Amino acid sequence: MKDVLKVAILGNPNCGKTAIFNLLTNLNEKVSNYPGITVEKKVADFNLDESKKISLEDYPGSYSVVSQSIDEKIVSENIYKWIRQPELKPDTIIYVADANNIRRNLYFCSQLLELDIPTILLLNMNDLLINENKFDYVKLKEELNILNVIPFSAVTKVGLDELKGNLRELFSLSEFKKNCKMNLGKDILESIIPVTESIESVFKVKDTFKNNLSLRFICNPEHLDNILLNEDDKLKIRNSINKSIDGLNKDMKPLLTTLESDLRYGWIDEVLLKCSFKKIKVIEKKTFSEKIDGVLTHSFFGPIIFVGILYFIFQSIFSWAGYPMDLIDSLVASFGNYIYSIMPDGLFRDLIVDGVIAGIGGIVIFLPQIILLMSFMTLLEDSGYMTRVTFMMDRFMRTMGLHGKSILPIMSGYACAIPGIISTRTIDSWKERLITILILPLISCSARLPVYVLMIGTFIPETYLFGLVGLQGFVMVLMYFLGTITAFILAKIFSKVLTESSNPSFVMELPAYRFPIFKSVFRQVYNRGKLFLFDAGKIIMIISIALWFLASFPKNNFGEVDISNSYAGKIGKTIEPVIEPLGFDWKIGIALITSFAAREVVVSTLSTIYNIDNDGEDMVSLKEAMRNDIDEKTGKKTYTPLIAISLMVFYVYAAQCMVTFAVIKTETNGWKWPIFMIFYMTILAYTASLLVFQVGKILGFS
Amino acid sequence: MKNLYKLRENDIAKIISLDNKNHSKLRLAEMGLMPGVQVRMIKKTPFGGPVLIKINNYYLTLRKEDASFIFIIGD
Ligand SMILES: Nc1nc2c(ncn2[C@@H]2O[C@H](COP(=O)(O)OP(=O)(O)OP(=O)(O)O)[C@@H](O)[C@H]2O)c(=O)[nH]1
Numbered sequence: 001m002k003d004v005l006k007v008a009i010l011g012n013p014n015c016g017k018t019a020i021f022n023l024l025t026n027l028n029e030k031v032s033n034y035p036g037i038t039v040e041k042k043v044a045d046f047n048l049d050e051s052k053k054i055s056l057e058d059y060p061g062s063y064s065v066v067s068q069s070i071d072e073k074i075v076s077e078n079i080y081k082w083i084r085q086p087e088l089k090p091d092t093i094i095y096v097a098d099a100n101n102i103r104r105n106l107y108f109c110s111q112l113l114e115l116d117i118p119t120i121l122l123l124n125m126n127d128l129l130i131n132e133n134k135f136d137y138v139k140l141k142e143e144l145n146i147l148n149v150i151p152f153s154a155v156t157k158v159g160l161d162e163l164k165g166n167l168r169e170l171f172s173l174s175e176f177k178k179n180c181k182m183n184l185g186k187d188i189l190e191s192i193i194p195v196t197e198s199i200e201s202v203f204k205v206k207d208t209f210k211n212n213l214s215l216r217f218i219c220n221p222e223h224l225d226n227i228l229l230n231e232d233d234k235l236k237i238r239n240s241i242n243k244s245i246d247g248l249n250k251d252m253k254p255l256l257t258t259l260e261s262d263l264r265y266g267w268i269d270e271v272l273l274k275c276s277f278k279k280i281k282v283i284e285k286k287t288f289s290e291k292i293d294g295v296l297t298h299s300f301f302g303p304i305i306f307v308g309i310l311y312f313i314f315q316s317i318f319s320w321a322g323y324p325m326d327l328i329d330s331l332v333a334s335f336g337n338y339i340y341s342i343m344p345d346g347l348f349r350d351l352i353v354d355g356v357i358a359g360i361g362g363i364v365i366f367l368p369q370i371i372l373l374m375s376f377m378t379l380l381e382d383s384g385y386m387t388r389v390t391f392m393m394d395r396f397m398r399t400m401g402l403h404g405k406s407i408l409p410i411m412s413g414y415a416c417a418i419p420g421i422i423s424t425r426t427i428d429s430w431k432e433r434l435i436t437i438l439i440l441p442l443i444s445c446s447a448r449l450p451v452y453v454l455m456i457g458t459f460i461p462e463t464y465l466f467g468l469v470g471l472q473g474f475v476m477v478l479m480y481f482l483g484t485i486t487a488f489i490l491a492k493i494f495s496k497v498l499t500e501s502s503n504p505s506f507v508m509e510l511p512a513y514r515f516p517i518f519k520s521v522f523r524q525v526y527n528r529g530k531l532f533l534f535d536a537g538k539i540i541m542i543i544s545i546a547l548w549f550l551a552s553f554p555k556n557n558f559g560e561v562d563i564s565n566s567y568a569g570k571i572g573k574t575i576e577p578v579i580e581p582l583g584f585d586w587k588i589g590i591a592l593i594t595s596f597a598a599r600e601v602v603v604s605t606l607s608t609i610y611n612i613d614n615d616g617e618d619m620v621s622l623k624e625a626m627r628n629d630i631d632e633k634t635g636k637k638t639y640t641p642l643i644a645i646s647l648m649v650f651y652v653y654a655a656q657c658m659v660t661f662a663v664i665k666t667e668t669n670g671w672k673w674p675i676f677m678i679f680y681m682t683i684l685a686y687t688a689s690l691l692v693f694q695v696g697k698i699l700g701f702s
Numbered sequence: 703m704k705n706l707y708k709l710r711e712n713d714i715a716k717i718i719s720l721d722n723k724n725h726s727k728l729r730l731a732e733m734g735l736m737p738g739v740q741v742r743m744i745k746k747t748p749f750g751g752p753v754l755i756k757i758n759n760y761y762l763t764l765r766k767e768d769a770s771f772i773f774i775i776g777d
Pocket of ligand 1: 018020154156381514
């Protein structure tokens, strides 16, 4: 009896692995209809029954052990780890295959079978199975000699009980019959003897697996660079490969690259033939997906529809979200006032009301927009539409020095740069991936939104341009536009000056359009919202409280605080000379510093500062306070529309939110690129703000 | 020899060979794009952008560079 069963879920991209992972664990994993969306392995521990513990691992989708992109490399590295240290092998593999596409899905499966790990094959999407793709799956189980082949559906839950039953039995699995494997012909085996010898000594593998592994390396010696091995072993294998290749006859050599895949598909076809599988498919027939694509990827209408969808998304974020935001705003204010009225006078009350409640209010207000944006993104991804956009936009993105697959990260970037940066892993060309990461923080993420909303709502008048376009909305769009355009221009520049290696290929599978699973859309949105509230919330809380202390002390003889003489005030005043040319005063200076933790902190920072300053009966409205703020020195208003614009431009470009750079450090393996980014973004922000403020002043704006 | 990039939308052809100049030869073969397979051109994007093809019963995108080094014969 095993204590914990280690189960790995593997399969091609987009075949439903994550959906099944969720089904088994009820854990809120992100599921989407975009190839390669699971970019790290995800682990969940759960109890099948009492005392039956399972540790489930969900791996990124792969087409082959020979990896092409970073996410496939993660899978491949794990597989080689299992080969070299069999004690790390999972107890079971759940191999998920798209039932409508079994031949290609069996390719990666057949590579895995060679590891001799007990395997359960799930023929997923059974609810979508069409007649011509049906075959004898019981026979397939016999032919592959694996534990089970189960027709499955993550939507209707067909096969779930059977799968659970199989997993239960695995706890007491006594004998394991080896999986069936492809066997190589004698002539091939003889010509690769030097390689089989070196492979045997390095990987300690035997028999069929040894031969097939050798074949893989001889077909694609570059594959060696993608796996973790010490240099001596690599050299040993490399030398043996060269020796074998010298012995091959000339006609063989050009065919070598695809030899493994040719033989493997040959073997798969043999197996499938015995399972009454119909190989010949009618490819003339237009499927439903194709008909939709006739419109959605139309050369002319396609891009227009895409822009229309984008417009709709942003429009709804700015207009629909307004109602819940106003509601939250007033709720937080009245809640603060209520607490203020019931708590005894004193320091603690000030901390709770001015520090904590004002701080939390600053984050919660922002939730409706995150939820809306995430819902739209998730729907677009899960339905399969995003892959079409990737395909359509590839040409344009290439001109800009990017990659079709940069579209998804950039769009996620409007919500938050961090998931965007992580999803660049699907871009298999390093140069384009790097450029995407470099420009991503310029895309206005949702953390900038409160800054824009505050500044525009406070200082930009509610008038209409030409009686048509609202000025406030226009300025908002302008800010997003500014970030986006600059991102593209810089991408182009980077693509000219960077000399990193680039891979010109773009082989991507377009999944059929699928109805998103409502529950999983809901879960993803819920997760993102939760992550935002708690992760960002934690940072904001800590900063709000720390800031409250810094801004509330030292007290003067009367037990009151003059905020400009507080610790925070002194810090702000120290940097004031540097930011004065941009039109910013010391209060904004404090906000700029706290923004390094997270941009949205600005709003709570300012509201904390003004609340402490006010020291009055109730919570002040930040807008009112900023509008009425008078500069002691000049007697004029501290903030003007020009300063508001200068500040917004600064936020469009500035390198803030340190978490982003920590993530970039991990993704680019070092501090080189994050430091470069902080450098260029800071210069950009400072120069742009300076220009706006100084030129604006000369032109007579205030 | 005709290459895949020249195939018109909705036309069907059979693949004869993949040239070694093709950057993603291995990946394409692993995805089932190999000599003898029937292919239908689903969509070509303007300005020399990528193409969308159908093989067996799935859809793959290819850039011009790769599609031009896949040779086909009319069906
Ligand atoms: N109709 C139907 N749709 C499914 C089923 N399983 C998954 N889907 C949908 O298929 C799409 C892809 O599912 P995922 O679970 O993200 O696939 P994955 O294999 O984890 O994908 P990667 O993480 O990208 O490798 C999603 O839109 C799911 O809603 C199923 O059994 N039936």
